Amino acid sequence: MDFVLIERNETGYLLDPAPYLAALKSFASRLPAGARRFATDPDHYDFRSERCVKDLRLREIIVSSTGGAISARATFAFNxxxxxxxxxxxxxxxxxxxxxxxxxxxxxxxxxxxxPGDSGCVHEIQLIGGTILVTCADLDATWRRAPTS
Structure with missing residues (x-):
């Protein structure tokens, strides 16, 4: 991560998005529309919000190719x-x-x-125990009702 502060300490992790949010002000206009909308959403880094990304768990990543263009879809849920x-x-x-x-x-x-990235944007997701890194033209992030079983 270039800006978000993640430090392990004796009780767990210190997570601080403030350096990223400060830097985001200088480059948000260079992000593609969908990436900008997701990055600047006020709930995105609000630890009290039900739509904060903190503590989400990866359910799946699907990568596909249609006519030579690669796309991907990642799904996350709290539980x-x-x-x-x-x-x-x-x-x-x-x-x-x-x-x-x-x-x-x-x-x-x-x-x-x-x-911002050469081809659009770079989305880096730090998980406990790993990282997801996607470079793409743009992304679209949506919150949806979980299917009921």
């Missing part, structure tokens, strides 16, 4: 009983990389940041 899930659709993907730390499994999202 099986939370009423909403976050779906992020990435268009014209040039990089989609998921890494897992050798000593663990992918845990919940700590925080993320979206930065």
């Amino acid at each position: 099986d009983i939370h009423p909403e899930i976050l779906c992020i659709s990435y268009r014209e993907v040039s990089t989609c990389h998921v890494s897992q730390d050798p000593e663990g499994v992918l845990g919940p999202v700590q925080l993320d940041e979206i930065r």
